[in-house]
Amino acid sequence: MDTTMRAAAFLDKGGVGKTTTVAHVGVALADKGYRVCLLDLAGKQGDLTKHFGLWQQAKESDDWPNITTVFQDEWDTIADQLPDAVDQLIMPTGEGPDLIPAHEGLDGLESLLGSIDDPSDRYARLDHFLTEYLDERYDVLLLDLPGSTSNIAYNGLWAARHVITPVRAGPFEQEQMSQLEADLDEIRAGQDIDINLALVLINEYDERKTIDRDLFEQLSSEYAEVLAPEQIPSSQDITNAQQNGQTVFQLEQPSQTAQRALAAYREDAHELVGRMAPSETEIEPEASQS
Ligand SMILES: Nc1ncnc2c1ncn2[C@@H]1O[C@H](COP(=O)(O)OP(=O)(O)O)[C@@H](O)[C@H]1O
Numbered sequence: 001m002d003t004t005m006r007a008a009a010f011l012d013k014g015g016v017g018k019t020t021t022v023a024h025v026g027v028a029l030a031d032k033g034y035r036v037c038l039l040d041l042a043g044k045q046g047d048l049t050k051h052f053g054l055w056q057q058a059k060e061s062d063d064w065p066n067i068t069t070v071f072q073d074e075w076d077t078i079a080d081q082l083p084d085a086v087d088q089l090i091m092p093t094g095e096g097p098d099l100i101p102a103h104e105g106l107d108g109l110e111s112l113l114g115s116i117d118d119p120s121d122r123y124a125r126l127d128h129f130l131t132e133y134l135d136e137r138y139d140v141l142l143l144d145l146p147g148s149t150s151n152i153a154y155n156g157l158w159a160a161r162h163v164i165t166p167v168r169a170g171p172f173e174q175e176q177m178s179q180l181e182a183d184l185d186e187i188r189a190g191q192d193i194d195i196n197l198a199l200v201l202i203n204e205y206d207e208r209k210t211i212d213r214d215l216f217e218q219l220s221s222e223y224a225e226v227l228a229p230e231q232i233p234s235s236q237d238i239t240n241a242q243q244n245g246q247t248v249f250q251l252e253q254p255s256q257t258a259q260r261a262l263a264a265y266r267e268d269a270h271e272l273v274g275r276m277a278p279s280e281t282e283i284e285p286e287a288s289q290s
């Protein structure tokens, strides 16, 4: 494969399933033979890193360089003088994908990035790092972004161009989708780059619930092009596995619901790759059609 595919999980809201989605889609793609790297950019609490049981190890391992280093002015010099700088950032998850863990200093990056006047530099640092140092190693890069608009989130969206958005049925999801489109429009307009919603998936979907069916109907009409082929059921196995530092792919005896979740993740991951593949016609985001 000559072009690395990149996608970022983003919605200006916590607790919808961004981290869980990145982990499971990542493992599904690695299972299919893609070389996958996951980047935990969602904040210093390291949720994605914890999802693979690596948080303690990440904190104890040699602290520098780390994910925050790649955003700093000196990064290229560091990478130049320290030939294994990139290797030092990467940890194998043991489930297929590699991982670049979060770091305590992530939240402090906000002010560093905020102090850069030129937006084409402020928002492009991650893109530069991925292009120069990771693209050659991987087929797929998946970014877990903060559940809020921030300079790091903008860096992730700028670098990924493809957005994965899990939504959960609830009173505000319509507002969240409008906010998402506004956020993407802002970057598109300000920076003259195209960012596509590539995959919208309903998380913790239960077709027996009216609120879930209604959301499905609504997204099927408004986001027909980008709605995932399979929605993800709520499964206690997912929560439990996560607390044990694993995805449900590792369970020896997944429950029936977990098996449905696994099949859905595989199908959605396959679809995502089809939508990101450079040979495919790019999907027009709804927001730019109106
Ligand atoms: N399909 C699911 N079934 C059961 N629990 C889930 C599912 N998806 C996510 N969760 C749980 O919901 C919580 C929030 O998910 P998370 O992926 O951390 O959301 P976000 O990254 O958007 O904040 C976590 O505790 C996770 O274990």
Ligand SMILES: [Mg+2]
Binding pocket: 015, 018, 019, 020, 042, 047
């Ligand atoms: Mg998260």
